[in-house]
Structures are given as C-alpha cells and as structure tokens.
Amino acid sequence: MKKDIHPTTHNVIFRDASAGKDxxxxxxxxxxxxxxxxxVEYFVIHLDVSSASHPFFTGKQNMVDTSGRVDxxxxxxxxxK
Numbered sequence: 001m002k003k004d005i006h007p008t009t010h011n012v013i014f015r016d017a018s019a020g021k022d023x024x025x026x027x028x029x030x031x032x033x034x035x036x037x038x039x040v041e042y043f044v045i046h047l048d049v050s051s052a053s054h055p056f057f058t059g060k061q062n063m064v065d066t067s068g069r070v071d072x073x074x075x076x077x078x079x080x081k
Contacts, residue, residue: 013042019052 007028013035014023024042033044052058 011040011042013037013044014047014050015044016047016050016052018048019050021050021052023050 012027
C-alpha cells in the first residue's frame with residue numbers, strides 16, 4: 001500500500017443547531033472550535049440539517065406559504081399581456 005495518501009481522521013462532534021443534538025464520530029473534517037468530553041478532545045462541526053431535524057426522519061412537515069409568490073407571479077404575468 002502507498003504511504004501518505006490517506007487523510008488523517010479526527011474525533012469530531014457533529015452539532016445540529018436547529019435540533020440541539022450532538023453526534024460523536026470520526027471524520028477528516030476539522031474546525032477551529034474544539035470541545036473536551038471525558039478527557040477526549042473533539043473538533044466541533046456545525047450542521048444545518050441532520051437526521052434529528054430533517055422532516056423525512058422526524059415525520060414533521062413544515063408547510064411553506066407560497067401564496068404570496070403565486071400572486072406576485074400572476075401580477076407580473078398580467079402586466080405582460
């Protein structure tokens with residue numbers, strides 16, 4: 001096997017900001033922020049969406065109100081006619 005071609009792995013905490021959940025694992029990602037848990041130092045990686053907050057996994061659907069966008073589109077369409 002070739003030497004020095006594989007990236008080094010680090011202990012990390014994946015932190016979902018919207019759900020307030022932490023997932024501990026290993027990754028090649030690093031960050032400036034570090035946190036120590038039980039004497040082990042972890043890099044903190046912030047996530048926007050994870051399985052704790054994604055509607056597919058939680059079963060909660062967020063409905064987006066698009067009626068204003070549709071009305072705006074129809075007004076623009078009427079101006080073109």
